[in-house]
Amino acid sequence: MTDISTGSGHGPSENTPAKLGYSPVADIPHRPRVADTDPKAARRAERQVASMFMLSMLFVVLFIVAYIAIDKSATVYVPVFGAVGAMNIALGFTMGVAIFLIGAGAIQWAKKLMPDVEVVQQRHDLVSPTEATKEAAANYERGKEESGFARFKIIRRTLIGAMVLFPIPLVVMLRDLWISPPGNPSPSELLTTTLWEDGTRVVTDATYLPIRPEDIPVGGLVSAAPADLPEVQEAEHDLNARGKAAIILVRMDPAEIVSQQGDGWDYQGILAYSKICTHVGCPIALYEQRTHHLLCPCHQSTFDLSDSGNVIFGPAARRMPQLPIGVDAEGFIVAKAPFAEPVGPSFWERG
């Protein structure tokens, strides 16, 4: 049985404990807040809270301005971290302040304007009797009234405004997933353009040593990269090139190859495929040599590498892109052409 007796607190002006149905808690002296007794202070607090919500809106706008105006490659020096992307700093700062101001405004609202009431509740059985359920519903209605959501019109409107604007930064950032600015390459073009070209030597992903066909036994898998990856990565200071160019080499009996994405794209049973899952981009190297299945650990998409890398299970909607390979004059494995289709996730197809 719930027994709620509530104490000596009170809300601003008209919301006294008596009006709200509370009884005082005898041994807890209650000190009214300034906003409880002074209507001017209450209005001041209201303006403070509304200002925070309005400032939050302003920072969301600044977030969008920073996203549009700051050059993606611009950096600033930050002690300890070194050179950091200026846009990342600006986006992080503006979004952080926008969130902080919504939180701070809500706290100020609760501290200064919502009723200041002590509540005592007896412990009771876990299963609530009907009266308690009704009482809970009544408490909910009372809470609605106490919070002043209906009464403080400016706060309500500015909070709604801040909450409506808040998701905009997410939409702005996600926009890049399907819309390319005019004159820029589309996501599909960007993902098709990798470091692989005709003659690019294939090296191991860890040591960057070139690979000969005899280094890969039948049933073996090697994670590999283009030979010029280290220099490109050094110059570009990011991992985009590595992410797009990562491949795996697998070797199987040529008689077991059912189909390929192009005629003669293997070299003596060695096949090269992108290592990046076409679902949402996890790197894959779980290979079952007996079935020639490549299994993505993230959501279990499975690709048959002996049959053009086609999807045989899971959420991936597109086969694994294959890279045509051969050997150069020194007997090392090289690419014979760039990828013919985009590597990585297929989000761009939804546009």
Ligand code: FES
């Ligand atoms: S990322 Fe590979 S199945 Fe989802």
